[in-house]
Amino acid sequence: MAVDGTAARGAAVTLLGAVLDEGQQLGQALDAPDGPLAKLPPSERARAQRLVLTTLRHIEQADRVLKPYLRKSPPDFVLNALRLGVVELAVDGGAAHGVVNAIVDLVSRGNRTGHLSGLANAVLRKVAATQTPFAKLPPQRMPQWLRQPLVHLWGRDVVCAIEAVHSQTPPLDLTPKSAMPEIEGAIALPNGSMRLAQATQVSNLPGFASGDWWVQDAAASLAAQLLGATTGETVLDLCAAPGGKTLQLAATGAQVTALDISSPRLLRLRENLARTGLHAEVIATDALHWQPPALFDAVLLDAPCSATGTLRRHPDLAFIKDAGDLPALVALQTALIDKALSFVKPGGRLVFCTCSLLPEEGEDQLAATLARHPGLTVEPPTLQGIPPEWITSAGGLRLRPDYWAERGGMDGFFMARLRLPV
Incomplete structure (x- = not known):
């Protein structure tokens, strides 16, 4: 038995x-x-x-x-x-x-x-027989290839604070379509997301069946907020799956096109569009070999990256990734940024973001983009709930897992809003 x-x-x-x-x-x-x-x-x-x-x-x-x-x-x-x-x-x-x-x-x-x-x-x-086996042990460290550059960048205390957040079971964040239904135990975050401290059966929560919200880390939701889509605008969501940002953009009343190279990953996006009653044109293709019929008012690019900002949700990544993939990822991001800029109308805007802690995929990528495209300007964030110290000297938004640590932290991201010349 x-x-x-x-x-x-x-x-x-x-x-x-x-x-x-x-x-x-x-x-x-x-x-x-x-x-x-x-x-x-x-x-x-x-x-x-x-x-x-x-x-x-x-x-x-x-x-x-x-x-x-x-x-x-x-x-x-x-x-x-x-x-x-x-x-x-x-x-x-x-x-x-x-x-x-x-x-x-x-x-x-x-x-x-x-x-x-x-x-x-x-x-x-x-x-x-030991009552508290981990009592005197520090939190699990990030792999050395990631930890070392972050210590150099932010200092040991910040890295230890990030690792403390990584050791905790992450909360569940929800992005409301409009008004958020009453959910027992949910708290409102400064950016407008709702957070549940403990995991639960998502489909049993109030508002799931009626499509009032979707699951999305609060940090990830800031990219669409930074883009600032409005009713009637034409907006492209590049590398869109699994679709949280597409839903945010569609909820503004914008005319949204969601593009991703993976047809299977787009299935979840289609399911969430149906559940929430939102609309977007969904295209499965390679962005690097696609040309739209018309240019867009705004483009959001959540580019493929090392995903080092998501270790709190995906601790397995610490054991299966290494720095060897980084040069290829940076090169792909560069190509996608340049392609995405070609999809934007004169005077339009692009938000580039990665769920990475590494400057090569964030701050350095922004600097390189500005050097390649001298006419671009960076528009620093003016978002609800964002302290000024999260904004870099170049006008990007750097998010770290130790931010909102007392509330359960957030995923690590870098994002920047770029304005094209007229």
């Missing part, structure tokens, strides 16, 4: 292996039709996903706790099971008896790991 929670824990350990040992993105592993979640009921799927995300946020601390009890590293599956058990004990405050028994049961089932069930039992019982 299975120990309670074994199925969810087993799926979580398999997912940890997919990320840590095979280098898969967690989203791909979660959605795999033959993956570890495929046969689980919804409640167990949600539990497995929560367990793997929490464990990924605390791998470094778990390994430091485990190190004194392991003379050599056990097989990957056993190590990941132990990590999960330690995190449950230290972060979730799970009942020691239940957590230990479940992990031991999980290890004992494997043909190649069964003989290590005694080790798992002994180690986790020792960890459980």
Whole structure:
């Protein structure tokens, strides 16, 4: 008879292996039709996903706790099971008896790991005897290729503050179409987003079925606000999927075209347009090889990037990305910016943004764009809820995870609004 929670824990350990040992993105592993979640009921799927995300946020601390009890590293599956058990004990405050028994049961089932069930039992019982295993340990650090340049840029204290936010389960942010319905526990953020401190079943919330709002990190919502679309304007949303910014733009009454290279990712955008009753022309194509029938009043480009600003929501990225992809991403952003500018009417505007913490994909990219296009001007943000210290000397908007830390932080972004000459 299975120990309670074994199925969810087993799926979580398999997912940890997919990320840590095979280098898969967690989203791909979660959605795999033959993956570890495929046969689980919804409640167990949600539990497995929560367990793997929490464990990924605390791998470094778990390994430091485990190190004194392991003379050599056990097989990957056993190590990941132990990590999960330690995190449950230290972060979730799970009942020691239940957590230990479940992990031991999980290890004992494997043909190649069964003989290590005694080790798992002994180690986790020792960890459980420590009331607060992580009490004296700092939050998990960002990978060195990312951490080092950020320490140089902002200082160690800022980076430690960012890492403290990364260690927390992020809240759920909602962008209202117009008026926000009453949702128990929701707070209003300075930019107009609504925030729920704890995760919940989104489709059960008031206003979901009627399309009154959509899920979107508050930082991401600022890009469309910065563009400032108005009724009747023609607006292009480039690299639009999954579509939160498209919905914002459509809600202004603008005539919106949403373009993305990925047809599958645009399916979610179409579903949200239908749910919210908003309209946009949706095009699946490569922006670099597309020419619109007419120029636009405004263009929003959320360019592909390293996604280093989203580690609080996607902790797996810390384990599967490195600096090697950066030059190609910067080159792609450059090409997309230049292409996007060719889609804008004289006197029109472009907002360029990336969900990156790295200046190569933000501040440096803005400087290079201005050097290539001397006629462009930067229009500094004048947005609700944005302190002046978030605005760079060049007029861009730099968002960091440690901003609004007392409310749960935000994703890291860089964005800038550029005005073309008439």
